[in-house]
Amino acid sequence: MAEPFAGRTADEIAAIRQNALDAYAAYQAKKLSLNMARGKPCPEQLDLTMPLLNAFPQDASPISESGDDCRNYGVGDGITEAKKLFADILGAKPDEMFIGGNSSLELMFACLQIAFVKGIAGCTPWHKLDKVKFLCPVPGYDRHFALTEYFGVEMITIPTDENGPDMALVKKYAESDEAVKGIWCVPVYANPSGIVYSDETVRAFAALKPAAKDFRIFWDNAYCIHHLTDHPKKALTINEACAETGNTRIFYQFVSTSKVTFPGAGVAAFNTAKENLAELSAALGIQTIGFDKMNMLRHVRYFGDAEHMRQYMDKHRAILAPKFEIVLKTLSEKLTPLGLGKWTNPQGGYFVSFDAPKGTAKRVVQLCKEAGVTLTGAGATYPYKKDPDDSNIRIAPTYPKPEELQLAMEIFCLAVIIAATE
């Protein structure tokens, strides 16, 4: 991070502060109500998907490729055509797919629950162990951390850089401590940094030899087709890397159409080795007789195949890329000249990760709130909501209208300046 206010005199800094306070007061007087807290698609994105609801007219056949009536019970692991579609999206094999309900987080919860209650890979159920630990690359996704916190898992933070998590540290913990049972990963356009794991990082994951036989990489590929450019970097898949090392049981991979079609009304899927799938599907088959196959069929009929789904994402990109530009342009215009803050320049996904000068993130969020701009809470990107540097803030540009986003970002930058000069 650049030195804040490098080369400026105390008087100059005082004048910068006073200008920021004046501008901030003017915004406060406007009594705005702007929200940059959660990474939700905006209404224009949701409008794109309305024809999905007509993709299944009353007279269309409800029979799946394998001859199952999607209106009825059964086919616990999902219909064949949905397996093919998601396998293609992930670079996986259709027979290593499980198609679930409306949420990938639900599937992650289920995987943890099964490991805790019944145990996996013939190992002791985790609830019988004195300690279960998970590695948590930071900054990370708050709901991942909420899941492991809910199950009483001890979370160990792992720093990340532009290539992904610090793999020397991951290796050290995973290979030396049997209580370390897993790691959270968002390999493509990570939440919130937007980084894409390098091929070396993916290979290092595939080469891990964890002390615990039931160690699993929770590979959450939520943003694998959410590009913000028309020349996306091709990431090595965990499937390819693990096929090379033979370490095929080590990962659980998740994906959903939450941000392709409708959050909460999309389709979620899960990919892992057949042996893992067998034990997980057995448990999920107790939980439900089957997920929503009509929705699976509707999605497959709407998109046709993975290539069409990828092309469809261009429409989302056309809406979202200008919003990310607003965020990045405002940050660099307002903060770069002052040497304040550091931020990522994501090529996809839903977030920009911003590091405020140490010790000021909470204050920035509070100042924004008092001027009518809601942000994700400071600390949310760390396990137990504790950012030791009180620095990281997740910016979610997708939901607000461009003009609202511009205002929100101007207030955000003022808040950074005010907090840095207190």
Ligand SMILES: Cc1ncc(COP(=O)(O)O)c(C=O)c1O
């Ligand atoms: C990394 C990541 N995984 C999962 C989800 C939620 O996915 P779903 O709606 O499929 O539960 C999100 C939503 O923001 C996310 O950012």
